[in-house]
Amino acid sequence: xxxxxxxxRRDNLLNVQNPxxxxxYFPGKASWLEPTAYAMLALHDDAASAEAIAxxxxxxxxWQLPDGTWRAGAQVQDSTWxxxxxxxxxxxxxxxxxxxSKGVGRLLDVEGAERSTLFxxxxxxxxGKVEADTxxxxxxxxxxNASWIxxxxxxxxxxxxxxxxxxxxxxxxxxLDGEAMVVSRRCADGGWNHGSAxxxxxxxxxxxxxxxxxxxxxxxxxxxxxxxxxxxxxFHRTTKSPLALAWLSIALQAxxxxxxxxxxxxxxxxxxxxxxxxxxHPDGNHGLFRTGEIA
Amino acid sequence: xxxxxxxxxxxxxxxxSYAVTKLGGGQQAPLADGPHGDSAVAILKAESYSADLxxxxxxxxxxxxxxxxxxxxxxxxxxxxxxxxTAINTDPRVIAAAYEVMRTLxxxxxxxxxxxxxxxxxxxxxxxxxxxxxxxSFERIFTDLNRDDVSPVKNFAGEDRFYFPNTALRADVxxxxxxxxxxxxxxxxxxxxxxxxxVPGSVYGWxxxxxxFIGIDExxxxxxxxxxxxxxxxxxxxxxxxxxxxxxxPKHAGVLVMGSDLVSVDATCCRIMGIDPEKVGYLRMAADxxxxxxxxxxxxVERIDAVRTPFVLIERFQGLRLV
Numbered sequence: 146x147x148x149x150x151x152x153x154r155r156d157n158l159l160n161v162q163n164p165x166x167x168x169x170y171f172p173g174k175a176s177w178l179e180p181t182a183y184a185m186l187a188l189h190d191d192a193a194s195a196e197a198i199a200x201x202x203x204x205x206x207x208w209q210l211p212d213g214t215w216r217a218g219a220q221v222q223d224s225t226w227x228x229x230x231x232x233x234x235x236x237x238x239x240x241x242x243x244x245x246s247k248g249v250g251r252l253l254d255v256e257g258a259e260r261s262t263l264f265x266x267x268x269x270x271x272x273g274k275v276e277a278d279t280x281x282x283x284x285x286x287x288x289x290n291a292s293w294i295x296x297x298x299x300x301x302x303x304x305x306x307x308x309x310x311x312x313x314x315x316x317x318x319x320x321l322d323g324e325a326m327v328v329s330r331r332c333a334d335g336g337w338n339h340g341s342a343x344x345x346x347x348x349x350x351x352x353x354x355x356x357x358x359x360x361x362x363x364x365x366x367x368x369x370x371x372x373x374x375x376x377x378x379x380f381h382r383t384t385k386s387p388l389a390l391a392w393l394s395i396a397l398q399a400x401x402x403x404x405x406x407x408x409x410x411x412x413x414x415x416x417x418x419x420x421x422x423x424x425x426h427p428d429g430n431h432g433l434f435r436t437g438e439i440a
Numbered sequence: 441x442x443x444x445x446x447x448x449x450x451x452x453x454x455x456x457s458y459a460v461t462k463l464g465g466g467q468q469a470p471l472a473d474g475p476h477g478d479s480a481v482a483i484l485k486a487e488s489y490s491a492d493l494x495x496x497x498x499x500x501x502x503x504x505x506x507x508x509x510x511x512x513x514x515x516x517x518x519x520x521x522x523x524x525x526t527a528i529n530t531d532p533r534v535i536a537a538a539y540e541v542m543r544t545l546x547x548x549x550x551x552x553x554x555x556x557x558x559x560x561x562x563x564x565x566x567x568x569x570x571x572x573x574x575x576x577s578f579e580r581i582f583t584d585l586n587r588d589d590v591s592p593v594k595n596f597a598g599e600d601r602f603y604f605p606n607t608a609l610r611a612d613v614x615x616x617x618x619x620x621x622x623x624x625x626x627x628x629x630x631x632x633x634x635x636x637x638x639v640p641g642s643v644y645g646w647x648x649x650x651x652x653f654i655g656i657d658e659x660x661x662x663x664x665x666x667x668x669x670x671x672x673x674x675x676x677x678x679x680x681x682x683x684x685x686x687x688x689x690p691k692h693a694g695v696l697v698m699g700s701d702l703v704s705v706d707a708t709c710c711r712i713m714g715i716d717p718e719k720v721g722y723l724r725m726a727a728d729x730x731x732x733x734x735x736x737x738x739x740x741v742e743r744i745d746a747v748r749t750p751f752v753l754i755e756r757f758q759g760l761r762l763v
Contacts, residue, residue, distance in 0.1 A: 170587035170642070177587075177642060220590050221603060221643055258653070286645025290653055293645065295560075339558045339646055345624060345754070347687050350523075354560055386564035415563075417587075 149409040154423035157412035158184045159197050165219065166200035168416050177218035178208060182230035183420035189237060189430050205231060206244060213247030226286050226296035228252060229303040236306035237433050249307050252300050253319055256282040257292025276343045282319065283326035293340040294330060294355050297323050298362040305364075305436035312440065320439040327362045328369045335372035336380070353380035353389035357396035364399055365438020374400060388418055394425035399435045403427075471718055472727035479701035479731045480504050481708045483742040486677050487694045493537035494544070497673065500698035501541060503740035506671055509546035514611035515539060518619045518634050518675075519554045520686060522568035527678045527690040530617045532574035534675045534696070538617055539575065552578070553607050555585030555637045557647045562586060583607045586641035597654045597662035603643045608667065614638070616672040616702060620679030620695075620709055622688055625656050627720045627757050628713065629685045630706040631672035635663035657722040664702060664729060672705040673698050676712065681751035693749040695742075703730025704737045714750030716762040 162168055167176025168184045185201050188194035208216045208231075214224030215231040228248055235245035258264060259279040268279070283292035284300040301323045308316045332342045336351025337359035343349060356377050363370040374397075381393040381404075394404055406427055412419045423429050482500035486493060515538055517530035535552065542550045552575070559565050562584040572578050588605035596602035608614060616631040623629035636651060636659070644650045651659040664670075676695040682688040695712060699705040703726045707717035711734065717723045723732050731737050753760060 169589070170584075175589045179642065217643055218590070220592075222592075222601075223603075223643070225643065226645065286649055290645070290649040293647070293649065295646065344687065345683060347683060349687075352559060385567065386561040388561040388564065 148406070148428075150407055151423055151426045151428055153409075154412045154419050154426075155188055155191055155194065157419050158188060158416070158423070159194060161416055162197050162200070166197075166202075166204035167219065168201075168420070170417055171414065172416060175219040176204065177221075178205070178215055178227040178230060179217075180417040180420060181205065182227070182234055183417055183424065185234055186237065186430055186433050187420040187423035189433060202238070202240075205234060209244055209248070213251035215248070223287070226284065226299060229284070229296065229299035232303035233299070233306055233433075236303070236310070241310055245307070249304070249311065249316070252284075252304060253315055255284060255288050255300075257285045258289055259291050276346070277341070278326075278329035281322045281326035281329060283323050292326060294327065294337055295339065295358055297326055297340075298358040301327075301362040302434060302436055305439050308440045317439050324363060324366060324369070324439075327359050328366075331359070331373065334376060336376035337373065351376060353377075353384040353386060354392045356380060357389065357392035360396040361399055361434055361436075364436050370400070378402075387413065388421065391418065391421035391425040395421070395431045395434050398425075398427070398431045468724065471724060471732060474703070474727055474731040474733070474736055475729070478736050478738050479699060479704035480738045480740050481697060481699035481701070481704050482740040483708065483712070483744065483747055484696045484698065485694055485742055485747060486696050489531050489533040489677055491677075493533060493696075494540050496696060497537055497541045497698070498544065499741060500673070500696060501545060504671075504699050506545065506698075506700065508542055508613055508671075510548050511612035512549045512610060513542045513547045513551070514608060514614045515542070515550065515552045515617050516608075516614055516634060516637060517552065517554055517571075517617040518621075518629075518637065519556055519562070519565055519569060519571070521556070521558060522565055523686070526686075526688065527619070527680050528621075528686055529569045530619050530675045531677065532569060532571045534673070534677070535571065535617055536575045538615065538673055539581075542615070547613075550581065551583060551607060551611070552581050553583040553585045553588070553605065555588075555605070555639065555641055557636060557641075560586075560641075560646060585638060586646070588640060590640050590643060593666060596666055597658055599654075603640060604638060604666070605640050608638045612669060614667050614670050616670060616674075618672065618674045619685075620674050620676035620691075620693060620697070620713065621684040622681050622713070622751055622753060622757070623685050624683055624754060624756075626660065626722060627753075627760050628706070628710055628715055630709045631674055631702040632660050632664050632706050632722065632726065635660070635667060638663060638667065657725055660722040661725045661729070664726060670702055671698070671700050672702050674705060674709050676709065676749075679713075679751065681713075681753075683754055689752070691749065691751055693747065693751075695747045695749075701730040701737075703727065703732060707732045707734075708737060708739065708744065711744050711762060712747055712749060714748065714762050715753070715757075715760050719760045 333348040336356035592601035618634040681691040710717035
């Protein structure tokens with residue numbers, strides 16, 4: 146299934162896997178968790194990829210930090226939003242042990258700095274005029290910073306998948322809050338950008354890739370997603386960004402759209418894009434991002 | 441901590457009085473004297489992007505004594521977002537000319553690198569901004585700094601370690617190919633602020649919110665303390681006024697501003713734009729790195745008066761207006 150398009154991308158991923166088991170953003174570069182996670186999802190359940198996946202898991206397991214988070218890359222000791230990607234990987238591969246539970250616990254503990262007592266007090270005192278709704282706890286790129294769309298989306302996907310097994314009220318509450326944050330940050334045009342819909346009372350435009358990601362977070366909330374879906378379908382028709390097109394294809398298929406198979410082409414040199422294009426193919430593993438509503 | 445942290449939060453979409461109180465008035469510490477000697481800044485007229493920009497830049501490089509022989513040069517344009525109705529990004533013809541100038545001046549290698557702050561698909565942004573079609577061999581010489589391999593640097597803005605792209609750390613000279621724009625948080629975004637794009641999104645996100653929590657002014661200065669072997673070419677042929685750096689209006693100033701002291705380059709750009717650089721927070725903070733005072737800057741080729749083009753400032757920055 147998937148023909149040349151999908152096979153060339155999977156083969157390309159297998160060919161550029163690093164000796165440490167991970168993938169870099171580009172061939173020959175150091176391993177990072179983000180492209181590694183997408184490559185593992187793209188190769189999931191592919192018989193020819195079993196050994197590669199096993200090597201990748203050894204790296205992912207080694208990269209978990211004592212606090213339950215994951216380091217961002219081979220050269221980076223700090224953890225970032227990629228913890229959510231690692232938790233999603235655990236769910237997909239049925240690794241429900243301590244590694245995953247520590248990761249889930251950490252995801253539940255992290256929220257954007259706008260929820261801190263200091264910021265809420267300053268806001269209450271009128272030190273600043275808030276243009277964004279900051280009442281919903283969501284997720285930052287890095288602990289201690291403010292919440293933004295993409296890290297929130299990945300955390301929601303990770304927790305929704307974890308909830309299918311764990312069934313915890315705290316997970317449900319965080320997901321519902323995260324979804325509310327995503328809804329609150331929608332741009333005036335119906336889509337989403339990185340998370341700043343208005344600046345100085347001027348509307349900011351949405352981005353195709355962010356709109357796709359937001360729709361993945363809002364699975365199971367059709368009323369909240371309706372305008373975004375229309376925007377995503379328009380973006381899917383018009384965008385020239387291969388990255389955005391891949392995310393849009395993944396998101397629209399998660400919402401039940403049937404997409405045409407892309408014409409055969411060689412894999413891009415961008416490893417993360419290669420993985421996302423493989424995932425996005427109608428015969429690819431885009432269904433791994435399907436979550437439905439929170440259980 | 442409180443003030444810095446609040447600005448970091450503020451970038452979610454909060455308009456605070458922080459910038460005005462900090463930049464516009466109140467008691468300010470005396471401006472530092474700056475390093476020994478004066479700084480040379482070249483102001484060069486270029487009415488349009490159709491001008492012979494290579495010749496213009498070579499004149500500027502000569503006026504500033506730029507020497508890149510045998511060096512690895514990283515050209516760092518300002519590529520933020522694309523909107524065909526305005527002028528957000530460094531024009532590709534300026535980048536192409538700068539590339540040719542560096543090769544002509546004997547640079548061993550010339551690279552181009554950028555890490556946009558909001559968009560994930562840097563290559564698509566570059567395509568929309570016509571970088572691929574305008575800059576020869578762009579794909580071969582360009583690095584997405586957001587996804588480059590990285591190395592830690594110690595003691596950046598009080599952080600034990602802060603990660604930067606290896607391409608930037610390996611360069612002998614980083615050339616800030618900035619756009620002349622107003623900025624709704626910093627007052628102006630010029631050669632120094634352009635270094636935000638040296639911070640990798642793969643570690644700090646999109647946007648690089650960590651810098652906002654460090655403090656925008658503080659982060660600008662910290663970046664310029666870290667990257668000291670630098671040169672600047674500011675694209676003011678068509679800049680941006682009003683609600684920059686993204687939602688402002690195009691402003692024709694018909695000028696390129698060049699120099700190796702980025703503080704002086706930015707101070708000169710401010711004076712051209714009708715902004716008092718001595719009131720701009722990050723320039724005051726950086727006054728030990730370079731010269732802000734006009735008396736310490738040797739303006740080469742053209743005088744400021746010959747190119748002065750007041751930019752529209754948003755209300756909160758009216759206090760920055762040069763009197």
